[in-house]
Amino acid sequence: MAYFIKEIYFTLQGEGSHTGRPAIFCRFAGCNLWTGREQDREKAICQFCDTDFIGTDGPGGGTFASADELAERLHSYWPTGNEATPYIVCTGGEPLLQIDAAFIKAIHERSMIMAIETNGTKLPPAGIDWVCVSPKAGSDFKLTQGDELKLVYPQPEAMPERFAGLDFEHFYLQPMDGPNTKENTAAAVQYCLKHPQWKLSLQTHKFLGID
Ligand SMILES: C[S@@+](CC[C@H](N)C(=O)[O-])C[C@H]1O[C@@H](n2cnc3c(N)ncnc32)[C@H](O)[C@@H]1O
Numbered sequence: 448m449a450y451f452i453k454e455i456y457f458t459l460q461g462e463g464s465h466t467g468r469p470a471i472f473c474r475f476a477g478c479n480l481w482t483g484r485e486q487d488r489e490k491a492i493c494q495f496c497d498t499d500f501i502g503t504d505g506p507g508g509g510t511f512a513s514a515d516e517l518a519e520r521l522h523s524y525w526p527t528g529n530e531a532t533p534y535i536v537c538t539g540g541e542p543l544l545q546i547d548a549a550f551i552k553a554i555h556e557r558s559m560i561m562a563i564e565t566n567g568t569k570l571p572p573a574g575i576d577w578v579c580v581s582p583k584a585g586s587d588f589k590l591t592q593g594d595e596l597k598l599v600y601p602q603p604e605a606m607p608e609r610f611a612g613l614d615f616e617h618f619y620l621q622p623m624d625g626p627n628t629k630e631n632t633a634a635a636v637q638y639c640l641k642h643p644q645w646k647l648s649l650q651t652h653k654f655l656g657i658d
């Protein structure tokens with residue numbers, strides 16, 4: 448199977464449990480909750496997306512003919528001469544529209560760790576090492592277990608109470624970035640203080656000025 452990749456880059460994980468961890472980002476093209484075109488945003492299921500995931504034209508992007516070819520390319524982004532195990536974050540767009548068993552196998556054959564960021568509308572194939580689920584209001588939410596649930600806050604039809612009982616190790620609120628970032632951040636802080644099951648996730652890469 449071919450894989451359509453918007454961009455590949457090496458940076459620090461900016462969000463959630465692994466904030467600060469060096470990671471190779473593999474951004475899959477395409478999403479099932481928005482076309483990615485500005486003129487379609489208003490009628491999209493997910494309307495607050497901060498990401499360009501259309502096409503394969505970003506840095507390191509392209510069409511990869513096989514799982515081995517993509518895994519090999521990802522591996523080449525890890526700095527040589529150190530002991531740490533390469534850590535890959537698959538995101539998008541929606542990575543579970545494309546990730547299959549062959550790709551997971553190709554990652555593990557090269558002794559790399561595979562994490563995903565997903566909207567939770569598709570069930571993942573077995574074997575992914577770290578699953579971060581970020582539910583979206585109005586979507587057909589299916590993935591009720593994983594390592595970390597990272598809810599963008601606030602979403603009136605997807606408030607934290609709906610997700611607090613699900614099978615995750617970590618529960619995060621991530622303030623919705625946009626015209627009301629400051630108010631959303633203050634509201635997320637207040638929610639966490641009242642409901643300490645939830646922790647705050649900030650998009651640290653945005654204020655660090657890294658990708
Ligand atoms: C661009 S999405 C790609 C992965 C997947 N489609 C998803 O939604 O989880 C990566 C992460 O960014 C979050 N995100 C997107 N737009 C955001 C915004 N405006 N403010 C805060 N987080 C946002 C998503 O909820 C998700 O956790």
Ligand SMILES: Nc1nc2[nH]cc(C(=O)O)c2c(=O)[nH]1
Binds near residue numbers: 458
């Ligand atoms: N540094 C950095 N960390 C991230 N964590 C999740 C991201 C994403 O877009 O999925 C992201 C991103 O775009 N950049």
Ligand code: SF4
Binds near residue numbers: 481583
């Ligand atoms: S589901 Fe994820 S990639 Fe798709 S539009 Fe929403 S935030 Fe963006």
Ligand SMILES: [Mg+2]
Binds near residue numbers: 497498
């Ligand atoms: Mg991002």
